[in-house]
Amino acid sequence: MTELAPQYDPAAIESTVYQRWLDAEVFTADRDSGREPYVIVIPPPNVTDILHMGHGLNNTLQDVMIRFERMRGREALWLPGTDHAGIATQNVVERTLRDEEGKARQDLGRAAFVERVWDHVNSKGGTILDQLKAIGASCDWSRTRFTLDEEYSAAVKRVFIKLYEDGLVYRGHRVIHWCPRCMTSLSDEEAEFHDRETRLWHIRYPLTDGSGHVTVATTRPETMFGDVALVHHPDDENHRALTGKTVRIPLTDVEIPIDVSTAVEREFGTGMLKVTPAHDANDFDIANAMGRDLDRPVVIDEHATMVDTERVPEALRGLDRDKARTRIVELLQAGGLLEKEEPYQHAVRRCYRCDTVVEPHLSHQWFVNMKPLAKRALQAYRDGEVRFIPERWGKVFENWLTEIRDWNISRQLWWGHRIPAWHCEAEECGKIIVAADEPAACSCGGTLRRDEDVLDTWFSSWLWPFATLGWPEETSDLKHFYPGHTLVTGPDIIFFWVARMIMGGYHFLGDRPFDTVYLNGIVRDSLHRKMSKSLGNGVDPLEVVDRYGADALRYNMVVGAAAGTDVILDERDLDAAFAAGRNFGNKLWNVARLILANLDGAPPSPGDVDASQFELADRWILSRAQRTTRAVTEHLHAFRLNEATSTVYHFLWDELADWYVEQVKPRLHGNAPGADAARAALVSTFDTTLRLLHPIMPFITEELWNYLPGEREPVLAGASWPEEETEYIDADAEERFELVQSLTGAIRGIRAEYGVKPGKTVRAAVEPASDIARSSFEAERSTVERLAKVEGLVFDSPDETVGAHAVLPDGSAVFVPLGDAIDVNAECDRLAREMQRLDKQLHRVTAKLENESFTKRAPAEVVDRERQKEQTWREQRDTLAAKRRSLGC
């Protein structure tokens, strides 16, 4: 006999259960098992991150999938690890350095600073992986990787060199996005658009011939000292006469020409555009097209302050870009050079790490030519080799790949993979050598200087599905576990990560990294805002684990996340968000308590029980268990995790606990007749339920598994998924037991309606509508009596006429004599209302059946079904009418 506490206490068991899994080594993937592999690689969290709800959701989903496939018999590998997160991590350490020591990274120097970051990573990093254990993540911890560990670095280096040799990595001089706070370049994806209220200033450029001025509209007056021309559209009649003339940049003596360009939008502003090649990527292209690629005056530096050059008026030099702008506008106004100023809203790019407005910056950077890589990935998507769930994200992926641009991969940071390139310092040479190891010297004999830059973090992330398996070495892990299967991540990193992994997988290994990309939603608060540290609206998953248990967290995450939809959590009311999962766990716990308290050793399996020993209820629950197994399996296969969850939920609660456990109780006491059959069905059904629920709520199911008597796999996490046993599917038993349920429900309804005291028994008479109904009621007579508190369920009409009537869905009628408790008029009204409801339904179905186009065109089975409905409802109505007559209504 096992003693379980009356309430489930997650905290009391979770850590020991997790340890049990580790001891059993069920999470460790075995290359040599001979089983078909199933692989998920974790989206590596930033090494210094702490777990937030987004991780909670994302990793729960992965764990459900990996546990399901593991139980299905696949060799499941969930590969964990962390990302060095270049800018993010460097920023954290720089901030600490500044706050605690008042120093900048330059004060330490590169080597010492990088050492500091390593110290930080080694002491504080990796916490998040332990936190994942708290939510039950079944990762193969023996294969944990870090994007900056030695082997991984080798892979990154290899990729860079290979792409360089293929001609796909090159060094370019152009205008890129520059974050003046992080002091590094950014890729297009890292410079996010945000709308901003600003002004459109109309500035007068005086014509040098003294014939007046030309007006130009701009949002960035501070860049005008870098102008090299004004251009208008060649077909622009209004400005045609100006072509060839020159103007002076306001506040300076710099003379620039007026030219034409088809890139100009005639309708915008004044139709005249200032061309500033060093401070605007489009202008850079326009100037190139005009053949003015040698003249790119720089007037704003990498700190976003005005440069100290002749082109910039002295009063402005050294001012930051915002102050300069204000000052320039004042000066223009004073000089009568500002024609007008209007409010204007436009999208400004900001650094995705620090939100600073990005500055277009002319510089030397490393780029990847992406078009050739995209081609293969696109083909794969279109051929169905990689699919997205929900499907619509595939289109997003496709569009981006179709219009892909070159990827700036160099960052002016210290923390990251240093670019394996060396520059010859000899004048006249300028050679660049890309190599894995430092070359002794340049072929010209000049000394070499290593490239200062590091690679974009995502340049290492895109190798994650194979670099984690040992690539470029031909490891057995790589052979065995690549290609992988499912990727679970957020749609916000489709471009950053997902698309690039697909491109990388095909380019470097000639195969997809995974076949399915499942995009989960975003966790939002009660106002539907994304949960974030900066808004302070986050819910701490560990607090939830602490208060409600990991299984409750998981249950609510999964049930609330229909494929790809956002999950809304009320940050002010955790009960509203997590009580359902906790309560469900407690329900399961108590079902187990009841069962375990009534077992004396292991019962036989249902297959060993003489079939004649099974009662209707036994056959019913065994059949329902099969149907549930099938539904849950199908839902999980189709990634309908929420449906799978609610299917088990309702099976356990509404069928097993509410009906079967109640039905079976009398047979559980001692050596009651039929005890073996009852225990066999009960334990086998409970066993199935634990298995089906395990991927979703692993802790409690594992703990209860431990108590179940009988021969079983030692740990549930390593146990097999239930097979549907069709011999137990019994439609007849299901139909019959449902009749019993409806009879019980009808009597309970009458009791409640007439306020019969819970302890008081009533009498009841049932008039079955069919032989099936009659024999079913007879078979479960005592169940109905017990559950509806009936003393003497009879099949004949009783002597009384005063009582309450109800009609069951199949047309069977039940009568509960209540004597004085009944108000005849009220009962008449109630029956009349019932009849009205049926009349409405009958009206609808009759109209349908009288419609020839329906009977002719709809499938026969649909028509039959409608006929069946009509007949049943008509019978029910007739029965009610008869009851009314007998009451004398």
Next chain:
RNA sequence: GGGCGAAUAGCUCAGUUGGUUUAGAGCGCCUGCCUUACAAGCAGGAAGUCGGGGGUUCGAAUCCCUCUUCGCCCACCA
């Protein structure tokens, strides 16, 4: 400017290929119960013109068009 998504009960959401749905769940609400597994529970109940309009169909929450509101993504009109 282009594209995508959402709108179903007071709240948060399901609803798979159009027909077993008389539109469901959890929470909340109302009534009655500490009934020996569970008050984190039990029994019963109220509550929705499926955002508006039009269309396709024998049949629409589901497909099409359109409008409204909200959200997201992409985009070189400075």
